[in-house]
Amino acid sequence: MVERNGGGTRAVVLAAVRLFTEAGYDATTMAGIAEATGVSRRSLFRRFGSKEDVLFAEHDELFETVVRYMEASPESPTDSVLAAARLVFQGYVRDPEITVPRYRLVRAHPRLRDREVAMTARYQAAFSRHLAEATGGGRPSLEVEVVASAVIAAHNHVLRGWLRDPDDEGAWRRFDEAMERVRALAAPLFEEPGEVTSDRDRIVVAVYPGGTDPAELARRVTEAVRERG
Amino acid sequence: MVERNGGGTRAVVLAAVRLFTEAGYDATTMAGIAEATGVSRRSLFRRFGSKEDVLFAEHDELFETVVRYMEASPESPTDSVLAAARLVFQGYVRDPEITVPRYRLVRAHPRLRDREVAMTARYQAAFSRHLAEATGGGRPSLEVEVVASAVIAAHNHVLRGWLRDPDDEGAWRRFDEAMERVRALAAPLFEEPGEVTSDRDRIVVAVYPGGTDPAELARRVTEAVRERG
């Protein structure tokens, strides 16, 4: 066989999604999928590992792609994580044929929901690891884990909106806005005291050491706002 | 039977944890647990639902307690969520006999890890729901979900530290510090623009509408710092 992850596998996934949707996840057996696709039951378990993994097969590939992307990314840690999240979002949006019916199944079925949650936890762990390695190595700090979780939360928030209404055209805009808000949130946690950053249209955040002279602080903030304002 | 969730059930859980630890999770069968505890296999499934749920039985009770606590809490939404997180942390710390060996099992076993992750996702969803209901109802906003995820991330960060070293006495202090950082993070997301808040020793965050006059902003920041500094 030329492509292990190609046509054959995807055809099986699509058939499985259809069966799950029509007859219900529990009522659909691996033997049934085998019969419907012409692939033997044994081979299904060999390829996918488990019944759940038939539904999430494409998702696992996406995860590996995203991790490789981050590792190779020349951007700053925060930027590469945000770009990685964008990649994940794209992974869903570009394949509604699978992701949308899967979302419906996931919502109806606690076990599948847990599987989906575990998937996002894997992303979160990967994001934490990437941020931690880029900011000194060792175990991820509290700040790093909070930022990673915020990225995931923002991603999932926008994603769920799209999954509920896949025809909505504003999803990408909302996604980018959400990520910018997370960036603004993350900045004060990572930057050295004294930095001043600003979200472009609504918020300015100033971070400085507690002992800074108030007059000096005021001068800096004023200056930063004038520059960007 | 007087107490359904009392002695008998706990004894079974402890025995199961011991078996899982000694012989491995996969190698331990429900029939084995039944034999070791004197409870029939059938009754184990009736009480716990599944093999995994034997390990997480106590945890499910904790979840319900925490949700009820939040619903009855007279505090502000943020405060009651932070207090709820503290309750969860306490649920782990006060019962190391189960939570510590379970953590080792969870780390070694992907399926159990997923289960643990699903549990924390349930908390996160409950926190989001609570914050959403208190801030206008409807679906949780992006801000609400980010804050809930930050609370969970901070909780988990400190919890994992304790689980790795349960004898460490500084866990509670670190927990409270982490929650204060999350509070500082959450405040600017919820407050009306124009507010000024400060973490007590290191950081001051100013949030204001983009159009604010720089001089006015500088005056406000200076004032806020003088008050607290």
Added chain:
DNA sequence: CGATGTCTGGCATTCAGTGCCAGAGTAGGG
């Protein structure tokens, strides 16, 4: 052609999980 490696299907087995039924114990009502 023979040797090797890989993918596949069939078969048997283990074990989690569920439905069904029968017995033990308990509480309440006559």
Added chain:
DNA sequence: CCCTACTCTGGCACTGAATGCCAGACATCG
């Protein structure tokens, strides 16, 4: 005291996921 209703329990049988083992199909290389 007895009858009834309810609940908890254990035993039994069954489905289905998941795995190990083995044999056949097929391609590759020498």
